[in-house]
Amino acid sequence: MKYILITFLSINILNACVELTMPPSNINEGFAYQGTAPSFEVCQSAAMGSGDGLGLSFLNPNTDTVECKSGYCFYNKPSAPTNDDKYDVQQLIPYIDDIESKNQGVIDELQNLDTNLSNNFTTLDDNFEKIDDTLENIDEKLENEKTQNQSLNDVADNYEMDLNIDSELSSLERDYKDTLSDTFSNYSNVFGIGGYGSAPSSISFNLLGRSYTVFDISYISAYVNHIRNIFLACAYLFGIFLVFKGN
Structure with missing residues (x-):
């Protein structure tokens, strides 16, 4: 009986939800902290009703526990034409940095592709030049052989050997x-x-x-x-x- 009780208490301790107090940061994935929510669906509904429509982020510290669905809700509210515009720009900086990083990665890939293509085309040009030179040499040899054969044919046609003695x-x-x-x-x-x-x-x-x-x-x-x-x-x-x- 004691063993069963200890086991039940251990399971309850393991399944206990972490108490939500303050998030690790007020900004998560570029979104501002707006409060806690009992589930992702509730956070999503609040973001759709009060947010700027650019998305949301939901941070649940109890990811290993199925029963604990509450977490921190992050989304950005529409900015008003006040001095708070500077704050909104600061919120966009992570997105801009991420876009610049991705763009730089694309640029690097394109530069590498251009370099590889340039090297490959240079190699192909060299190979085509060698093939062209080889074909020209073959054509020249064939032309010389044709000329020699024509000369021999001319000699044979002009020289008639009379074997009658x-x-x-x-x-x-x-x-x-x-x-x-x-x-x-x-x-x-x-x-x-x-x-x-x-x-x-x-x-x-x-x-x-x-x-x-x-x-x-x-x-x-x-x-x-x-x-x-x-x-x-x-x-x-x-x-x-x-x-x-x-x-």
Whole structure:
């Protein structure tokens, strides 16, 4: 029983409402103290009936206790055209300071945004300039390559390669036959087939636009007589050898 009584007293003490005497300050959130009120609704009704219509503030020191709804009521009354105007201006200072603080915060945010945007646009401009330079270099290389290809095409169109060498072979065959015929006529006398004549001319022919000489008797013209005598002596000796061998 004692325990139940002590518990009941403790609950009543905890639920006891704080006595309202004087508020911590006569100004709360920019509103002036007008007295106590049993609830927020009563303070609101008084502010609507006697206030300046700019709002109110209700301060309840018993926020942890549901049963205790009374508190201090703050609101501003309409100002009369008296010397009390200075007091009304003082009441507006907290609002003005708050608005200035918020405006300064907005200005700071806008300045930061402007700085970030400026830096980003500068970076974008640099990137676009680099991309533009790269594209110009690619375009220049493509143009140079196009010019080179055109030059090669012009050279290929102007130069016609003829791989047909029939005419060259015919010329070689004709020169070869003529050379053999002339050589036989020149050397027939050397080997005793006919009378002695002049020294044979050199053997030369043309192939693929160039002239070639394969035998030039002029290098041994001083020794032709000696060579002729050696051949004749050898032939006579060989003939004598054959005659005596046959007998």
